[in-house]
Amino acid sequence: MQRLTIPILTLLIALTIAACGGPAAPASGGAPAGATPGPTKVALALGYIPDVQFAPFYMAQERGFYGAEGLDVEFRHTTSTDLLKLIGTGELSFGVASGDEVLVARSQGVPLVYVGAWFQKFPISVIALEKAGIRRVGDLKGRTIGVPGRFGATYVGLRALLLSAGLSESDVQIREIGFKQVQALTEGQVEAVVGYTNNEPVQLRALGQAITTIEVFDHVTLASNGIVTNEKTLRERPELVEKLVRASLRGIEDVIARPDEALDTVLPKYTPEAAPRREILRQVVQVSLPLWQSEQTAQRGIGYSDPAVWTASRDLLRRLNLLGGEVDLDKVYTNRFVSK
Secondary structure, three states, rough: OOOOOOHHHHHHHHHHHHHHOOOOOOOOOOOOOOOOOOOOOEEEOOOOOOHHHHHHHHHHHHHHHHOOOOOOHHHHHHHHHHHHHHHHHHEEEEEEEEHHHHHHHHHHOOOOEEEEEOOOOEEEEEEEEEEHOOOOOHHOOOOOOOOOOOOHHHHHHHHHHHHHHHOOHHOOEEEEEOOHHHHHHHHOOOOEEEEOOOOOOHHHHHHHOOOEEHHHHHHHOOOOOEEEEEEEHHHHHHHHHHHHHHHHHHHHHHHHHHHHHHHHHHHHHHHHHHHHHHHHHHHHHHHHHHHOOOOHHHHOOOOOHHHHHHHHHHHHHOOOOOOOOOOOOOHHEEOOOOOO
């Protein structure tokens, strides 16, 4: 069995403490006897900082989709490690996390459940300046590649990509550069970087840089970002899960249908400091739209999780020695709240 990483060990300790200390606080308080019940308060954990990438959830709020379901949603911005801990212990009922993170956590006993897919394609790319001549995975051999760190989707995506060409970490030189991929690449600190398909390539092209990209989803299959809850919430409050998922998926559909209008709505309220970069952010949204859709969503609806994708993801993570134990996919994800 793979040795547990420090973040996951911390998470498992937190789970044990929570179990010993009694049940977590409910998502909302009960109304006094005879009072008219108000909206159900619920927190939804997103990424570290407010960002246009979370437009579907912001739009679900602004369009009144959450309100129509009787929900009063508060967005919480936190790191992915904290997010998994909070959801796993039941301190939070919902968050957004990547499928690979959910699989690793489940393999180590964390009771997360993926209840609605957001991204249909794993949005990680290896990016290089055109002059470097990196156009296929095999060209990475012997190259210096910058990653934020040996964690998260960028690291998993790189390892999976290398494996697809029969390469391993020892065939390249990995340098941890933090979240400074654009700077590291343009200043020549590394020959390639790993970033998000809908982020760093857009920024680099806006700077006038000629680049090449290798998309992870063109080579391997990995479940990506979606809405996550925990077993307790799913078991005891399935109607709450259904409402949150339904409203959030309406938010995704709304951004797909009206991306420019979504940007005009999101920027002033949620990311006002980003307004001067509106054109770049418009491109970020445009690049994101096809990542949220697939042939499966066309047939079965936005939010659908393809069982074949989850099977392939589990098998790939097992080959990469990232799973701490066996994983029952029937407990990892569900499509019960997704409908066409």
